[in-house]
Amino acid sequence: MSLLTVDELTVTFGGRGRKDVRAVNGVSFSVDQGQIVGLVGESGCGKSVTSLALMGLLPSKGVTLGGRAELDGTDLLSLRPSKMRDLRGREMAMIFQDPLSSLNPVIPIGVQVTEILQRHRGMKGEAARKEAAHLLDRVGIPDPDRRLKEFPHQLSGGMRQRALIAMAVACAPRLLIADEPTTALDVTIQAQILDLLKELVDQEGTALLMITHDLGVVAGLCDQVNVLYAGKVVESAGRRELFAHPTHPYTHGLLGSIPRLDAPRGEPLHPIRGSINDQIAWADGCAFAPRCDRYEMECLTGTPELTEPRAAGHRARCANPVLATTEVPA
Amino acid sequence: MSLLELDGVKVHFPVRKGLLFNRTVGHVYAVDGISLKVEAGQTYGLVGESGCGKTTLGRAVLRLVDVTDGSVVLDGTDVAKLPEKELRTFRRRLQMVFQDPLGSLNPRQNIESILSEGMAAHGIGADQDERRERIRDILAKVGLPSNALSRYPHEFSGGQRQRIGIARALVLEPDLIICDEPVSALDVSIQAQVINLLEELQESMGLTYLVIAHDLAVVRHISDVIGVMYLGSLVEEAPSDALYEEPLHPYTRALMSAVPVPDPEVEDRRERILLHGDLPSPANPPSGCRFHTRCPWAQPKCAEERPELTDAGGGHKVACHFTGEIKAGTLRRAGEPEPSAAPEPSAPAKTVPPQAPAPEAETPEAEASEGSSGEGKPGAKAPGAKASGEK
Numbered sequence: 001m002s003l004l005t006v007d008e009l010t011v012t013f014g015g016r017g018r019k020d021v022r023a024v025n026g027v028s029f030s031v032d033q034g035q036i037v038g039l040v041g042e043s044g045c046g047k048s049v050t051s052l053a054l055m056g057l058l059p060s061k062g063v064t065l066g067g068r069a070e071l072d073g074t075d076l077l078s079l080r081p082s083k084m085r086d087l088r089g090r091e092m093a094m095i096f097q098d099p100l101s102s103l104n105p106v107i108p109i110g111v112q113v114t115e116i117l118q119r120h121r122g123m124k125g126e127a128a129r130k131e132a133a134h135l136l137d138r139v140g141i142p143d144p145d146r147r148l149k150e151f152p153h154q155l156s157g158g159m160r161q162r163a164l165i166a167m168a169v170a171c172a173p174r175l176l177i178a179d180e181p182t183t184a185l186d187v188t189i190q191a192q193i194l195d196l197l198k199e200l201v202d203q204e205g206t207a208l209l210m211i212t213h214d215l216g217v218v219a220g221l222c223d224q225v226n227v228l229y230a231g232k233v234v235e236s237a238g239r240r241e242l243f244a245h246p247t248h249p250y251t252h253g254l255l256g257s258i259p260r261l262d263a264p265r266g267e268p269l270h271p272i273r274g275s276i277n278d279q280i281a282w283a284d285g286c287a288f289a290p291r292c293d294r295y296e297m298e299c300l301t302g303t304p305e306l307t308e309p310r311a312a313g314h315r316a317r318c319a320n321p322v323l324a325t326t327e328v329p330a
Numbered sequence: 331m332s333l334l335e336l337d338g339v340k341v342h343f344p345v346r347k348g349l350l351f352n353r354t355v356g357h358v359y360a361v362d363g364i365s366l367k368v369e370a371g372q373t374y375g376l377v378g379e380s381g382c383g384k385t386t387l388g389r390a391v392l393r394l395v396d397v398t399d400g401s402v403v404l405d406g407t408d409v410a411k412l413p414e415k416e417l418r419t420f421r422r423r424l425q426m427v428f429q430d431p432l433g434s435l436n437p438r439q440n441i442e443s444i445l446s447e448g449m450a451a452h453g454i455g456a457d458q459d460e461r462r463e464r465i466r467d468i469l470a471k472v473g474l475p476s477n478a479l480s481r482y483p484h485e486f487s488g489g490q491r492q493r494i495g496i497a498r499a500l501v502l503e504p505d506l507i508i509c510d511e512p513v514s515a516l517d518v519s520i521q522a523q524v525i526n527l528l529e530e531l532q533e534s535m536g537l538t539y540l541v542i543a544h545d546l547a548v549v550r551h552i553s554d555v556i557g558v559m560y561l562g563s564l565v566e567e568a569p570s571d572a573l574y575e576e577p578l579h580p581y582t583r584a585l586m587s588a589v590p591v592p593d594p595e596v597e598d599r600r601e602r603i604l605l606h607g608d609l610p611s612p613a614n615p616p617s618g619c620r621f622h623t624r625c626p627w628a629q630p631k632c633a634e635e636r637p638e639l640t641d642a643g644g645g646h647k648v649a650c651h652f653t654g655e656i657k658a659g660t661l662r663r664a665g666e667p668e669p670s671a672a673p674e675p676s677a678p679a680k681t682v683p684p685q686a687p688a689p690e691a692e693t694p695e696a697e698a699s700e701g702s703s704g705e706g707k708p709g710a711k712a713p714g715a716k717a718s719g720e721k
Binding site: 265277 | 379380487488489490517518519520521522523525526529544545546547548550551552570571574584585586587588589590591592593594595596597598602604605606608609
């Protein structure tokens with residue numbers, strides 16, 4: 001059985017007489033112990049809202065949750081706030097994109113790390129401080145005893161992200177959610193952080209849900225990849241299968257849009273036309289149809305289902321999928 | 331002659347302290363001696379991580395910041411020394427496309443107003459009608475509908491806003507367009523649209539770009555020549571393909587090995603050079619080679635002497651003392667495992683000196699006994715060991 005099972009999750013923002021916005025529109029995926037699963041998509045596809053919903057971090061007012069999300073049998077969506085607080089940090093933890101705004105600027109790093117140890121592991125005083133120093137050391141922060149006394153602004157970006165990771169793994173959670181953990185960092189620092197995350201998963205057997213817009217990061221890190229578009233999973237496959245045979249036209253288009261360092265120069269990019277604003281409601285058809293070069297009348301009649309048009313375990317939500325591997329990205 | 335020539339450009343920002351006397355207590359060496367040339371009709375890509383001074387350099391070319399030392403010569407005119415009044419009219423020839431398309435457009439001006447303001451200031455077009463005609467023309471070129479004229483920036487998507495930014499630069503018919511992170515605020519699918527647009531415009535209008543970006547893959551895609559910056563200076567400069575095929579500077583190699591490629595096959599087998607630590611502060615740069623504190627190949631000499639940017643052949647310039655040694659594999663990086671194929675040429679070079687007389691002693695024995703080289707070696711070593719024992 002999977003550690004985390006998300007089934008037809010929906011998140012709707014509404015209220016105050018405004019039109020409802022359905023940010024997440026029926027997302028299903030699962031994460032196993034020791035597995036790295038990627039949620040990939042561009043801005044506005046609902047990947048961050050999915051993670052916030054799982055962590056119970058969405059405001060209680062004006063948000064309607066639907067579907068099911070279970071962590072080892074515990075229903076995350078209906079959990080009482082006090083129970084959720086016990087779970088958060090202990091069983092599941094999150095690493096955010098911007099390490100500076102996720103840390104309290106007026107409290108030393110040490111206090112922020114020991115706080116978690118006190119809350120969840122009942123550690124006190126010297127023992128907690130020692131454990132905090134050990135944690136900083138574990139994530140590769142040199143001179144941890146000195147760093148514990150410092151404030152977030154005294155640390156560099158990469159160091160702050162390491163401190164956040166230290167806080168996230170403080171209670172050896174079974175599920176780690178990383179929301180664009182390296183987007184704010186330089187590539188050489190990004191490589192360090194990705195290495196650290198991989199090492200933590202390998203050694204501790206933590207499950208990692210990696211949320212990112214960067215297909216390059218996914219290619220090197222994730223075991224299973226889910227591509228999101230307009231609040232729905234449009235393609236889901238193992239990473240080798242996905243990158244070798246992108247089947248949904250959106251995934252196909254994304255891969256054609258990325259300038260690759262190893263591509264011969266002068267090869268033109270094949271962008272997806274239009275922008276994310278050009279979409280139709282999933283209820284009326286495929287949301288990607290207005291930007292898709294392969295759409296047919298069939299695409300405008302009802303939501304396409306996730307099927308396995310290519311290979312077992314490789315699912316795509318498309319009526320006219322890309323099946324030939326030689327096809328030029330459109 | 332090149333369109334733009336930078337010679338020894340330095341931009342130092344004073345660090346001041348004190349309320350009354352404003353003492354200068356040090357400098358931030360944002361740009362510290364950069365020389366480069368941009369040819370007309372080409373794209374020069376400047377790549378580096380945050381804090382390396384690439385944006386400051388771009389601003390120095392436009393003289394949005396004052397140049398501390400050196401010259402910025404555009405088509406024979408030194409921008410760095412131009413009097414204020416002439417600079418204003420001269421700036422028409424140098425335009426910039428900014429990173430944040432929303433932040434660089436005035437939210438209260440409609441598109442026509444944004445695009446015609448510069449034209450009016452520089453006296454392009456006799457009246458508004460003529461300017462409008464020209465703006466329509468440019469809008470069509472950047473792929474915006476002509477009804478955009480009366481709309482406001484918030485009505486457009488990110489990619490469209492960046493097109494407006496490009497149109498604003500184009501209406502003034504500049505000689506050089508400086509693009510500072512032109513696509514980094516955009517989604518991948520939109521990025522590709524803007525990159526393609528920049529390339530199409532260059533082809534049809536013969537534009538010259540100085541592209542400043544942190545994304546090596548983007549820079550490689552659009553540039554003819556790439557300059558890699560680290561902590562205020564160029565560490566390597568080469569034609570785009572040469573740089574990718576054979577990066578010579580350790581920093582470039584590390585940077586390239588860190589760029590993720592969206593292909594699991596490539597990701598799994600490529601060599602990674604992990605850099606340790608962070609970028610040192612430009613207010614207190616390391617001595618000698620700026621990169622020696624993080625360089626896996628660093629030698630004592632690197633901390634003492636600052637390497638110059640020298641030509642390594644074919645217009646490939648690199649600032650490193652040990653380019654040849656690293657390329658030949660005779661200098662190994664710290665913590666590198668023994669390569670399986672490479673040690674044959676490199677290992678003897680290091681281990682031979684103490685055994686230098688061995689081959690001479692070995693040859694007569696080998697000839698006499700017809701022994702294989704494996705048997706010959708212990709025999710050759712033995713006399714050496716005896717000799718040292720006798721002493």
